[in-house]
Amino acid sequence: MDFSPTSNGCTRGIRCTADINGQCPNPLRAPGGCNNPCTVFKTDQYCCNSGSCGPTDYSRFFKQRCPDAYSYPKDDQTSTFTCPGGTNYRVVFCP
Structure with missing residues (x-):
């Protein structure tokens, strides 16, 4: 997922390209996702x-x-x- 600001006033976005669902630890697995x-x-x-x-082993899993x-x-x-109110964003679900 890529969540990027497209308007002035905010210069930082977030990005995660990991396949969390595919790598989800067994105890957290859920239909179609990761709990x-x-x-x-x-x-x-x-x-x-x-x-x-x-931190826990699970929080480290996600952070890594x-x-x-x-x-x-x-x-x-x-x-x-x-980011300031009114910031516009571009969201890409599978970058």
Whole structure:
């Protein structure tokens, strides 16, 4: 997936070309996709309700394949950014 701004005021987009569904760990597999670990396990380790949890094997799995992804609450702050309201985007699902 490629999510890129096309209007002025925002210079950064996100991109992930990994086949997440094809590489999805067995416990997270779902018909047609890959579940979030919180949805599957429903524990604070994966849901991070406290907001102070660290990375898990699953968050590292997603981060390694999609470095632009923000995969847990205390993840690398360079993974977050904002664009001004009214920014237009181009979305490519299979770059």
